[in-house]
Amino acid sequence: MHYLIDESLSRVPDLVHGFGRKDFNEYDLQAFARERNLRPVLLDQIHSDVVHIIDDVPPVRPRGDALVTNVPGLLLVVKTADCLPLLLMDERLRVVAAIHAGWRGTRSRIVQKTVRAMKTRFGTNPADIVAAAGPCIGPACYEVGEDVRREFLSAEFPDDLFVPAGRPGKYFFDLEAANALQLRSAGVPPGPPAGLSACNHCDPDFHSYRRDHSPSDRMFSFIGLFSP
Ligand SMILES: [Zn+2]
Structure with missing residues (x-):
């Protein structure tokens, strides 16, 4: 398998998702989408807190770091290589989101802003969100x-979130924990142990x-809805 699957998301019907390994490149992603009749949507990622709610493939890649949709047939994609990819699904209203959270986006609370966008636009109850x-x-x-x-x-x-690294002015930072905190404060229930926290x-x-130190090698994480 060229991508990892989250156990909770894999139980949701008519949903596709994955966290690509390095042997799943953009060409593979495009082929994956084509075979499933899905249209990929990628971002021009800028380490921001900008969330885009979309209902079609935009003519140019939107500048920002999170995508939200309730439209079947779109495949939301984020790219990472150290930053945290997060995939969200509102099971009840069938709304999905993909988030790219590096330290800047995390500090700007992009996860909480994405959940807020789902609430405001679609009426999502955070208690219905499955997050991976x-x-x-x-x-x-x-x-x-x-x-x-x-x-x-x-x-x-x-x-x-910061543990002294043993050298003056240096700390080890827990990026995943900083984002898990945001999910909890947004009201998203904790899932089972992810097992993906490689x-x-x-x-x-x-x-x-x-x-x-490669400026171009990135991993692709994706989530999309099929028509039921
Ligand atoms: Zn390590």
Whole structure:
């Protein structure tokens, strides 16, 4: 399998999703979509808190870091290589979202803003959301500076997301935990243990920008609805 599947999302009918490994490139993604008669929607990702609600394939890639739709036949895609990919599904109203959360987007609370967009536009009850997190850089590998820690503290994140790294002004940051916190404060119920929380920096099956320094190698995470 060229992509990982989340157990909770895999139980939802007429839904397709996955977190691609590094052997699932953009060509593979396009072929995957074509075979299933899905139309992929990609973003021009800018490490922002900008959420796009879409009902068709936009003529140009929207600038932003989260996509939301309730339209069957669209495949929402985010690209990562250390950042956290998140896939959300409102089971009751059948609304899906894909989020790219690096530290900047996380600090700007892109996850909470995506849930808010689903509420405002579609009437989503956060209690109906199933959320899955894909592989991202793990806390043992993600060293950040005092500047990053200060930005999070001033945005009212708890300091225990940062563990001193043993060198002055350096901390290990738990990116996945910072986003899990946002899901909880948005009212999204905790799922079963994800089992996907592989560190892409440690695992050679995944791309890692910090490890490989490639400006173009990214992994593709995707979610889309089929017509029932
Ligand atoms: Zn690691």
